[in-house]
Each structure stands twice: as structure tokens, then as C-alpha cells.
Amino acid sequence: MKSLYALLKRDMTLFFRSGGGAGQAIGFYLVVVILFPFAVGPDLNLLARISIGILWVILLLAILLSAERIFADDLEDGSLTLLITAGPLPELVILTKLIAHWIAIAMPLLLITPVLAIMLNLPLGGLMPMILCMFIGSLGLCALATIGASILVAIRRANQIISLLILPLYIPTLIFGVSATNDLTFEVEKPYASLTILIAITLISLLVAPFAAAQAIKANL
Amino acid sequence: MFGLANPTKFMRFSSILLPYLMAITLSLLITGMYMVWNAPEDYLQGPLSRILYIHAPAAYLAQGIYVFMALANFTGFIWRHPLADMAAKNAAPIGAVFTALTLLTGMMWGKPAWGTWWVWDARLTSLLVLFIIYLGYIAIWQVIEDQVKAARIATILVAVGLVNIPIIKFSVDWWNTLHQPASLIKTGGSSIHSSMLIALLIMFAAYTFLFVCLLFISVRTEINRRRARAFEMRVLQQNIQQVNQSTDAALNHKDQ
Structure with missing residues (x-):
């Protein structure tokens, strides 16, 4: 347990102190959000209608594009081999790395989401549901990204192929994430139905990812 | 197995x-086509309904080949069966082609029947997703050069896919549905008239045999390609040895 906590701290320190750290993901998020009003026009009613979808898609892309970073550096300096072969259970190591990545990538994005949501004219009642659903959904998205990253860990510049592999798996999270946010924002009849399914999908992803990723990394080492 | x-x-x-x-x-294809030609037209759709004899069997293969691929991969993974891995690898492009065929014939049928080439309906979307999954699977075999390693990783991918495909399918179904429900297999017998049903069943059989043929041919090609490569390597090695021997001889001669 202690060693896993040390690993968590190490991963987050490495992430925040190298390559722009959290700023990279936030910058990406911000820039893409700014592009949308230019693309679809500044009509606030239209933006309010599509804002939930836009924010979800960008969250998904931000996580996907950073997926390569989960294992690539560790493989390069050899620490991944040590962690998998000599450390605690490989599945636990991967779960820890996954959570570190989630905290490092998704938490900064969640922090600036309210500001961007208001700029996209999301109704104020939608802010809390948005954050809640993204908090849950992003963990599942990170888990699936881990699978993609581990499968192609030995391939350089694999980002595009990771997208090809992982994007189909993101569809359920996207569908239920958006509909859960919508249901909670506009207070439909059974507001928690989609949310429970979103939680279920996240839990399944968390369950599958460490095992699949551990196998893939062992095959790649 | 044998x-x-x-x-x-x-x-x-x-x-x-x-x-x-x-x-x-x-012979199955020719008989099937002949029967399709003579099958009665749908009273609503007219000759348009004939596209469906091409479309439905392709859709069945698009999904069936994925299951076949998964089974072949598991066989290769568990029993270290090298041909099973090769079968899985070579089934993927065939599956992708049948998926594309399903989508294309569906679009040709959709334009006159629904009035649009494409709708974001559950079945269409999930088949499109299946097509992308095929592409990802093919990409794995392309980017990982070591074929033994590629087989192991492809198996992991297929296993993750098998868990996820039902979830994807059900979430897309829940999201939006327009396509007609299954009419061939359902409780209380098929809802297709026998004159059309026989032609359709023959087309299903013809497609299945076509898949087996294509798979055999491409696995044979792959084995031949590997043998040619091994032969090439052997010739190269012999050449290197000869060169080494002759340089050794020349050096010895000089020393003396």
C-alpha cells in the first residue's frame, strides 16, 4: 500500500513538472472550446443546446491525446520493466498509474469546466450535474485509455492508432455521460437512470482495464 | 484438430x-442469384427489395466473422496454435470488407426507401463502429512486426472488444432506433414468405462458403509468403558464408 502511494506521488510529480504539466491539457481544452463558436456561429441559443455535447467531446479528446504519456516515458527509462516485474501486483501498479493520470489530467479540466460552460451559455443549473458526471465519466475514460496505451506501449508515435482502437470503446461513456448531464440539468422524470448506467460503465472499465493492460504490457516487454 | x-x-x-x-x-452463388432474379418483388418496394438479398447475408458475416476471429484468437492464445492466429489475422480484412459491403448496400437501399443515404440510427451506427473496430484490429497486425507478439496483443484487444461490443450495441440501441427489427429469426416463425426465404437462405449459405474460400486462400498466401521469406534469408546466409570463406582464404593466402 505504501509503495503504491509512493508510485502515485511520483507519477503526479513527474506529470506536473515535465512538458508543461497540467497546463498542456488545460490549454488544449480552452483552445478547442474557443474554436466552436467560430465554427457554428455566436448564436447563444444554439450554443446552449450543444454546449454539453461539446464539453464532453473535448474532455474525451483531451484524455485520449494524453494517453500515450501514461507508459511511454517509463518504458523509455526502464522503470516500467522494474515496476511490472519486481513491484507489487502488476494490476495494482497499473491501477495506481491510471488513477495518477486521472488526477493529473481530468482534475485540472474539471476545475476550468464551469468557466467554459458559462461561456458556452450552459444553464446555471447544469454546472453541478456537468461536474459530477464528468468526474465519474473521466475515470472510466482514463481506464480505457490505459488499455490503448498499454497495447501500443512499444510503438513510437502511436497516438493515432490508439485513437482508432479506443474511440469505439468511448461511445457508451459519451452517450450516457451526455444524457446523464442532460437529465440532471433539465430535471426529467427519472433523473438518475442514466447516471447509474454511467457509473456502471465506469466500474466495468475500471475492472477490465488493469487486467487487460497488465497482460498487454507483459506481452510487450 | 485434424x-x-x-x-x-x-x-x-x-x-x-x-x-x-x-x-x-x-454454384450456390449462381443458384442464389437466379432465384433472387425470379423471386417475387415486394409490393411496396418493387425491385428495390432485391438489394436486401445482398445486404442481409453480408451483415450476418460482418458480425459472424468477428466472433470467428475472437474464437480463432483464443484458440491460438490457449493452445499456441499458430494457424489459428493466422486465421484470425486473415479473417479481419475479409470481415472489414463485408462490413463495408453491408454499409454501402444499405446506403443504396436507404436512399430510395427512406429518402436519405444515411441516418444516425442505432443499427447503422453500431455497424459503422464495428467497421472501425476491424480497422483497429488490422492496424495492430500492421504496426507490430513480431507476429507472435502481435497475436498475443490482438487477443487482448479482441477480448476487450468482446466485453465492450454488447455494451456499445446496447447503448447505441438505447440512443436512437429506426431500422426495422430482425425479421428472419424470431419467435413464432419467420415473417418472410417462403418464395423469398429460400433464395435468402441460399444466399446466406453462398456467403458463408465464400468466406471460407477467401480465408483458405489468404492463409495459404500467408504461409507461402513466410516460406519465401525464410528461403530468401537462407540464401542470404549462404551468400554471406561464401563471402566470408573467400575472404578468409584470401587473407590466409596473403599471410603465407
């Missing part, structure tokens, strides 16, 4: 079987 794990035995076995398989496929 000692088929041995490539040499497989080559002999398949070279005997392949002509018969091709003959069966061809």
Missing part, C-alpha cells in the same frame, strides 16, 4: 479441399 496446426499438413489438406469449396460457392 493436425491442422502443422502448416505443411494444412497446405496439403487445403489444396485438396479448395477446388471443391470454390465449386460449391460458385
Whole structure:
């Protein structure tokens, strides 16, 4: 347990102190959000209608594009081999790395989401549901990204192929994430139905990812 | 299984079987096409309904080949069966082509029948997703050069896919549905008239045999390609040895 906590701290320190750290993901998020009003026009009613979808898609892309970073550096300096072969259970190591990545990538994005949501004219009642659903959904998205990253860990510049592999798996999270946010924002009849399914999908992803990723990394080492 | 794990035995076995398989496929296809030509037209759709004899069997293969691929991969993973891995690898492009065929014929049918080429309906979307999954699977075999490693990783991908495909399917279904429900297999018998049903069933059989033929041919090609490569390597090695020997001889001569 202690060693896993040390690993968590190490991963987050490495992430925040190298390559722009959290700023990279936030910058990406911000820039893409700014592009949308230019693309679809500044009509606030239209933006309010599509804002939930836009924010979800960008969250998904931000996580996907950073997926390569989960294992690539560790493989390069050899620490991944040590962690998998000599450390605690490989599945636990991967779960820890996954959570570190989630905290490092998704938490900064969640922090600036309210500001961007208001700029996209999301109704104020939608802010809390948005954050809640993204908090849950992003963990599942990170888990699936881990699978993609581990499968192609030995391939350089694999980002595009990771997208090809992982994007189909993101569809359920996207569908239920958006509909859960919508249901909670506009207070439909059974507001928690989609949310429970979103939680279920996240839990399944968390369950599958460490095992699949551990196998893939062992095959790649 | 029949000692088929041995490539040499497989080559002999398949070279005997392949002509018969091709003959069966061809005759089934011709009979099927003839019966489709003579099958009664749908009173609403007219001749348009004939596209569906091409469309439905392709859709069945698009999904069936994925399951076949998964089974072949698991066989290769568990019993270290090299031909099973090769079968999985070579089934993927065939599956992708049948998926594309399903989508294209569906679009051709959709334009006159629904008035639009494409709708974001559950079945169409999930088949499109399946197509992307096929592409990802093919990409794995392309980017990882070591084929043994690629087989292991492809198996992991297929296993993750098998868990996820039902979830994807159900979430897309829940999201939006327009496509008609299944009419061939359902409780209380098929809802298709027998004159159309027989032609359709023959087309299903023809497609299945076509898949087996294509798979055999492409696995045979792959084995031949690997043998050619091994032969090339051997020739290269011999050449290097000869060069080494002659330089050694020349050096010895100089020393003396």
C-alpha cells in the first residue's frame, strides 16, 4: 500500500513538472472550446443546446491525446520493466498509474469546466450535474485509455492508432455521460437512470482495464 | 484438430479441399442469384427489395466473422496454435470488407426507401463502429512486426472488444432506433414468405462458403509468403558464408 502511494506521488510529480504539466491539457481544452463558436456561429441559443455535447467531446479528446504519456516515458527509462516485474501486483501498479493520470489530467479540466460552460451559455443549473458526471465519466475514460496505451506501449508515435482502437470503446461513456448531464440539468422524470448506467460503465472499465493492460504490457516487454 | 496446426499438413489438406469449396460457392452463388432474379418483388418496394438479398447475408458475416476471429484468437492464445492466429489475422480484412459491403448496400437501399443515404440510427451506427473496430484490429497486425507478439496483443484487444461490443450495441440501441427489427429469426416463425426465404437462405449459405474460400486462400498466401521469406534469408546466409570463406582464404593466402 505504501509503495503504491509512493508510485502515485511520483507519477503526479513527474506529470506536473515535465512538458508543461497540467497546463498542456488545460490549454488544449480552452483552445478547442474557443474554436466552436467560430465554427457554428455566436448564436447563444444554439450554443446552449450543444454546449454539453461539446464539453464532453473535448474532455474525451483531451484524455485520449494524453494517453500515450501514461507508459511511454517509463518504458523509455526502464522503470516500467522494474515496476511490472519486481513491484507489487502488476494490476495494482497499473491501477495506481491510471488513477495518477486521472488526477493529473481530468482534475485540472474539471476545475476550468464551469468557466467554459458559462461561456458556452450552459444553464446555471447544469454546472453541478456537468461536474459530477464528468468526474465519474473521466475515470472510466482514463481506464480505457490505459488499455490503448498499454497495447501500443512499444510503438513510437502511436497516438493515432490508439485513437482508432479506443474511440469505439468511448461511445457508451459519451452517450450516457451526455444524457446523464442532460437529465440532471433539465430535471426529467427519472433523473438518475442514466447516471447509474454511467457509473456502471465506469466500474466495468475500471475492472477490465488493469487486467487487460497488465497482460498487454507483459506481452510487450 | 485434424493436425491442422502443422502448416505443411494444412497446405496439403487445403489444396485438396479448395477446388471443391470454390465449386460449391460458385454454384450456390449462381443458384442464389437466379432465384433472387425470379423471386417475387415486394409490393411496396418493387425491385428495390432485391438489394436486401445482398445486404442481409453480408451483415450476418460482418458480425459472424468477428466472433470467428475472437474464437480463432483464443484458440491460438490457449493452445499456441499458430494457424489459428493466422486465421484470425486473415479473417479481419475479409470481415472489414463485408462490413463495408453491408454499409454501402444499405446506403443504396436507404436512399430510395427512406429518402436519405444515411441516418444516425442505432443499427447503422453500431455497424459503422464495428467497421472501425476491424480497422483497429488490422492496424495492430500492421504496426507490430513480431507476429507472435502481435497475436498475443490482438487477443487482448479482441477480448476487450468482446466485453465492450454488447455494451456499445446496447447503448447505441438505447440512443436512437429506426431500422426495422430482425425479421428472419424470431419467435413464432419467420415473417418472410417462403418464395423469398429460400433464395435468402441460399444466399446466406453462398456467403458463408465464400468466406471460407477467401480465408483458405489468404492463409495459404500467408504461409507461402513466410516460406519465401525464410528461403530468401537462407540464401542470404549462404551468400554471406561464401563471402566470408573467400575472404578468409584470401587473407590466409596473403599471410603465407
